[in-house]
Amino acid sequence: MTDVADGPPTAGPGQDPDFDPGALAKTLLHTIRVATLATLNPDGAPFATLTAIGLDADGAPLLLLSRLAAHTQNLERDARLSLLLAQGGSGDPLAHPRLTLTGVAARTTDAAIRSRYLRRNPKAALYADFPDFSFWRVGLGGVHLTHKSVT
Amino acid sequence: MTDVADGPPTAGPGQDPDFDPGALAKTLLHTIRVATLATLNPDGAPFATLTAIGLDADGAPLLLLSRLAAHTQNLERDARLSLLLAQGGSGDPLAHPRLTLTGVAARTTDAAIRSRYLRRNPKAALYADFPDFSFWRVGLGGVHLTHKSVT
Numbered sequence: 001m002t003d004v005a006d007g008p009p010t011a012g013p014g015q016d017p018d019f020d021p022g023a024l025a026k027t028l029l030h031t032i033r034v035a036t037l038a039t040l041n042p043d044g045a046p047f048a049t050l051t052a053i054g055l056d057a058d059g060a061p062l063l064l065l066s067r068l069a070a071h072t073q074n075l076e077r078d079a080r081l082s083l084l085l086a087q088g089g090s091g092d093p094l095a096h097p098r099l100t101l102t103g104v105a106a107r108t109t110d111a112a113i114r115s116r117y118l119r120r121n122p123k124a125a126l127y128a129d130f131p132d133f134s135f136w137r138v139g140l141g142g143v144h145l146t147h148k149s150v151t
Numbered sequence: 152m153t154d155v156a157d158g159p160p161t162a163g164p165g166q167d168p169d170f171d172p173g174a175l176a177k178t179l180l181h182t183i184r185v186a187t188l189a190t191l192n193p194d195g196a197p198f199a200t201l202t203a204i205g206l207d208a209d210g211a212p213l214l215l216l217s218r219l220a221a222h223t224q225n226l227e228r229d230a231r232l233s234l235l236l237a238q239g240g241s242g243d244p245l246a247h248p249r250l251t252l253t254g255v256a257a258r259t260t261d262a263a264i265r266s267r268y269l270r271r272n273p274k275a276a277l278y279a280d281f282p283d284f285s286f287w288r289v290g291l292g293g294v295h296l297t298h299k300s301v302t
Contacts, residue, residue, distance in 0.1 A: 034243070036237075038187075038189035038198065038199040040195070040196075045191075045231040045232075045233070045292075046189035046198075046231060047197075047251065047253060048188075048189040048251055050297070051245075052245060070295070080195075080197060081197060082189065082198050082199040083199060084187050084200060086187075086201050088239045088244060093239060094185060094201060098201055100199055100200055102198060141196075
């Protein structure tokens with residue numbers, strides 16, 4: 001695991017010198033549109049669900065969540081979350097790089113965030129204005145890139 | 152979301168009467184071999200990573216984890232976890248059913264668990280005996296089936 005939270009990531013010992021974890025993390029962030037969202041249940045236990053994600057201009061993940069969903073109710077109580085961005089497709093998912101983000105979500109009514117999200121997820125326009133839906137922006141804490149691993 | 156934690160799930164109002172959430176949950180549990188694992192960081196915040204899963208005879212998920220991984224260190228401190236089992240493949244992952252499991256993991260040296268896990272994940276035999284690896288069995292708390300949703 002390459003921790004890129006505290007500055008630009010660099011290739012570690014034994015790694016391919018051409019391996020650029022910063023660029024790889026950016027690629028994952030810009031190409032993956034559905035992530036696992038981990039929130040905290042009322043008792044503080046983790047709770048993993050699936051969600052679509054958007055991306056703010058500075059790379060902060062954007063969410064469009066219904067208040068009816070358990071993960072949204074979790075975020076209303078404790079806004080800390082983690083997102084796992086992993087490539088789908090064929091083959092062993094563990095053989096592909098993936099990104100763990102940690103951070104804190106905040107509800108937003110910012111029109112720019114709304115249009116950025118809907119540009120990336122146009123189908124969401126169908127329900128974005130339903131009264132139980134709102135946009136959230138994730139203030140990033142840590143970014144952890146897993147290049148390849150068995151577990 | 153269909154909560155199947157408190158007894159056999161049944162079709163809800165407006166659902167296809169042929170929809171069998173119990174059978175669907177079982178299918179997901181028996182076919183999906185890689186899941187998102189949500190654990191708790193030292194500060195209690197959620198942390199989402201990817202892991203291979205096995206299955207005990209009674210449907211309890213099995214994990215083979217390295218002590219070097221952050222999620223394992225998390226489980227050693229607080230054994231509560233959540234697993235998201237979602238179908239990969241083509242198309243929109245949100246259009247497919249997925250399963251959120253919550254529970255508590257416990258390390259085990261049970262030889263039967265080891266063979267069950269390795270039968271399902273034969274490649275793991277390459278590293279299962281490395282000193283930093285051990286098997287964990289998840290005592291299930293809740294099972295939440297999401298049939299189809301937009302968020």
